[in-house]
Amino acid sequence: MNLDLKISNKMKSFQLANESSPLSVTPNNFILPESKRPNHSEVKSLDSIPIIDLSYSHDNNPPSLEVIHKISKACEEFGFFQVVNHGVPEQVCHKMMKAITNLFELPSEERESLYSTDHTKSVRFLNYYLKVEGGEKIKCWSECFSHPWYPIDDTISLLPEKIRTQYREAFTEYAKEIGSLVRRLLGLISIGLGLEEDCLLKKLGEQPRQRAQANFYPPCPDPELTMGLTEHTDLNALTVLLQSEVSGLQVNKDGKWISVPFVPNAFVINLADQIQVLSNGRYKSVLHRAVTNNVSQRVSMAMFYGPSVDNTVGPIQVLIDEEHPPKYRNYRFSEFLEEFFKQEGRRRMVKEAFELPNEN
Ligand SMILES: O=C(O)CCC(=O)C(=O)O
Numbered sequence: 001m002n003l004d005l006k007i008s009n010k011m012k013s014f015q016l017a018n019e020s021s022p023l024s025v026t027p028n029n030f031i032l033p034e035s036k037r038p039n040h041s042e043v044k045s046l047d048s049i050p051i052i053d054l055s056y057s058h059d060n061n062p063p064s065l066e067v068i069h070k071i072s073k074a075c076e077e078f079g080f081f082q083v084v085n086h087g088v089p090e091q092v093c094h095k096m097m098k099a100i101t102n103l104f105e106l107p108s109e110e111r112e113s114l115y116s117t118d119h120t121k122s123v124r125f126l127n128y129y130l131k132v133e134g135g136e137k138i139k140c141w142s143e144c145f146s147h148p149w150y151p152i153d154d155t156i157s158l159l160p161e162k163i164r165t166q167y168r169e170a171f172t173e174y175a176k177e178i179g180s181l182v183r184r185l186l187g188l189i190s191i192g193l194g195l196e197e198d199c200l201l202k203k204l205g206e207q208p209r210q211r212a213q214a215n216f217y218p219p220c221p222d223p224e225l226t227m228g229l230t231e232h233t234d235l236n237a238l239t240v241l242l243q244s245e246v247s248g249l250q251v252n253k254d255g256k257w258i259s260v261p262f263v264p265n266a267f268v269i270n271l272a273d274q275i276q277v278l279s280n281g282r283y284k285s286v287l288h289r290a291v292t293n294n295v296s297q298r299v300s301m302a303m304f305y306g307p308s309v310d311n312t313v314g315p316i317q318v319l320i321d322e323e324h325p326p327k328y329r330n331y332r333f334s335e336f337l338e339e340f341f342k343q344e345g346r347r348r349m350v351k352e353a354f355e356l357p358n359e360n
């Protein structure tokens, strides 16, 4: 194994907020055990997730049956799709990406005070890891900045002065736009499930858990040995992801990894665990991961929309019948979060803890 690969000229060294030296594959426990490595040669890049044009489903038009059908099919088959002509101005996305890039380009000392391994800290930089057999922690080749959508000033006041105005302006506009996109998508997904248009939105409640996660993936000298984010499903209900020009996201389809190409002015939408439960397993919250590359840094912004913490989540009544008995028990979303944070890097499927036994 050659760990001495030359780092390309474009690659600036990156230092994680919690470390004292720049990132390198060798000494810092980034090397994954063989079975967990990305295996790039086996990834399919020919077929990918559907791309859906939303231009006919804007607020003042009645929802198009064709769009609803495409979304429903994508939800059943992939749990993932991209949307174009979604109505979010390009400039708003561009400003968000710029602000994130500048945030991670701050010297590591300036991010360090906000770095934390404590998940109860609502605003923090973090470095995900995978806990492997024997308890060893293998770090992901990425750094993330996690914070709530609102109130944004509580997040901004913790950031270094020089980034505050840019991040506040970019995020305020971005969250407003993504909020309306999420509501629109939840409407289309509800209709696709045969429910009233406002059903999912109402189920998620009046104080939805809305969190943002900016992800930064520095170039990696040996992308075969590391992972930007190891495989996971998202714990919320719906995720809207904006990615920079460099691809890296991969989605699991029938046990194989497929890569999600960068599509200009598109968002990647994925169903998360709570929609899997609410839809009684009809729509899947699918495993995905982010791989690294040795040429360019990659940035993404994940906007998570989930239930109110106190809300009860369980299969929606009208989706349960004799043929489709409930697959999950009802639980409070706070209970699910508790289970999630107990897993501590082991990446087991939290929703399984709420599954009901199959009596057939
Ligand atoms: O960066 C990506 O493409 C994936 C990010 C992601 O899966 C997440 O933040 O949950």
Ligand SMILES: [Fe+2]
Pocket: 232, 233, 234, 288, 302
């Ligand atoms: Fe994710």
